[in-house]
Amino acid sequence: MVKVQVAVIGFGDIAENSDLSKMTEKLGQLLIDNDYRILCGGLGGVMSSICKGAKESSNYKEGMTVGILPSLDTSSTNPYIDIKIATGMSYSRNQIIIASSDIVISIGGGAGTLSEIAFAWQMNKKIISISTSGGWSDKLAGEKIDNKRLDVIYEAKNEEEVISLISQLLS
Amino acid sequence: MVKVQVAVIGFGDIAENSDLSKMTEKLGQLLIDNDYRILCGGLGGVMSSICKGAKESSNYKEGMTVGILPSLDTSSTNPYIDIKIATGMSYSRNQIIIASSDIVISIGGGAGTLSEIAFAWQMNKKIISISTSGGWSDKLAGEKIDNKRLDVIYEAKNEEEVISLISQLLS
Amino acid sequence: MVKVQVAVIGFGDIAENSDLSKMTEKLGQLLIDNDYRILCGGLGGVMSSICKGAKESSNYKEGMTVGILPSLDTSSTNPYIDIKIATGMSYSRNQIIIASSDIVISIGGGAGTLSEIAFAWQMNKKIISISTSGGWSDKLAGEKIDNKRLDVIYEAKNEEEVISLISQLLS
């Protein structure tokens, strides 16, 4: 059976052992517990923590973390990436992360994350935003990006609400 | 002398003869009066009005309007585009509009415009947002996207303030 | 341990049950027997046969076939793809297949394959071409694309020679 592909986007830089890094790792573990595949931008911060957490799951199998990189160089991923996609498309690799996903989870985030949320909205992907994570995820939880869609960016307050929302939204 | 390349981004759909369409046309005319080249996404709404206005300027010369399209098909531009760049990159063509510009002007705008503002912020381009035009331009005028830059998105209230800000910001 | 990523490129259309389709399937099986991951363009012909063969290997595990698509639509892959990367970059997705690979195998091929061989040469990737498969793989086996590299496109006559060459070239 084909695995659900979950994009996880957010801050490119977060403090190790911070609450945010711990929550992100825990979410990574839960995503894999639920047999989802994780897609991310392959670099640091949220991208690294989510894949680190993935590997804590007893359900983890090689091939469940995918990193989609801005450069042409596969060696630039974080150490938790199994599948290394080097795009050479600079910021535009964000389009590929989003287009390849069945659902998008947003954690914190600055300008890069904002471009991904905007693309996700345009491509009609369901978006779940963790409102307690700061950045654009906090600002946009529960909001619309524009009036072209009837739904909103769904708000989750923690990693367990994310998992619960994913299963509702994909059913 | 190489012309300054001004990206104009915004709503892909605006009512003909609305105040917004008239302001955008007037801005197009003023940009060309000032000998700037206009870059846009090549399609409708703000993209069409800005290039229509360009052609009203007595300083207009063939080659001053550039449309950078999402598709592979140059025939999909609005009728006011002189130079047709067909990217085939879908939403990612937004990166190219922004990277190619010396400065970015935002008028209204939904999710597509938001992705362009986010890219402009990441690429360290000066951004001028017309706060009276609604959409994301209104919401983000005077704001920061994240803390990686010291400046803000500059606010202009009308087309004349845009022209005045461009000359300040480029000097 | 991170798996070697092998790009397989070639004809987008080959007759079912032809010798070429059988050789491609057998190669797919051998690549997985050797614990390599297969990257391809995700569509038909060689891309489909190689992934179909992959699933015949007793070493096959979910996640070993990756399809990198030209469109934004993940549902357009052949049925043997585990990981669906939708780029929305049209023909340019060829850059991503090549950049993401550790080595490139070419089977037959028309203009699309030729663009991939050219990109592989530019990106300094080792290329193995099956000379008995027709198309550009036949024409370019043993040849150089230009004088910027000291090596050539390596020639293999069948699937077993490919496997043997991969292990030599990667060591």
Added chain:
Amino acid sequence: MVKVQVAVIGFGDIAENSDLSKMTEKLGQLLIDNDYRILCGGLGGVMSSICKGAKESSNYKEGMTVGILPSLDTSSTNPYIDIKIATGMSYSRNQIIIASSDIVISIGGGAGTLSEIAFAWQMNKKIISISTSGGWSDKLAGEKIDNKRLDVIYEAKNEEEVISLISQLLS
């Protein structure tokens, strides 16, 4: 009236004052004499010579040379480019040069040029190759890339034959 957009592709490095550089400059002049717009990759070699020649034409007007760059940095063009398109798409910018053109002229060329000829064939663009210029232009003049098209890559022996062929092929 909208200008015909002619892509000129070829060697990224040619000796100054060589016969090839002189022929390319002369072709640039003739293209502008005929009121065509020149699209190229914006860098050196053929890309620089063709635009240098353009500026020798008495019909030259600002805006007739367009450079479509692989990087995000508009300052990396050769000095003869009027319109600077920075794609940030690496080798994939080749797709954009070709998709944006009405016709493609090839002069010499290594792997990069070969990828552009392959893309041009796939996008059904008419291609004129100068057979006396060496590289892939020599090898492919008069040939087909694959059997998906009925025509061939048209052969021209010098710059005047190019101009004559363009007018035949576009009529």
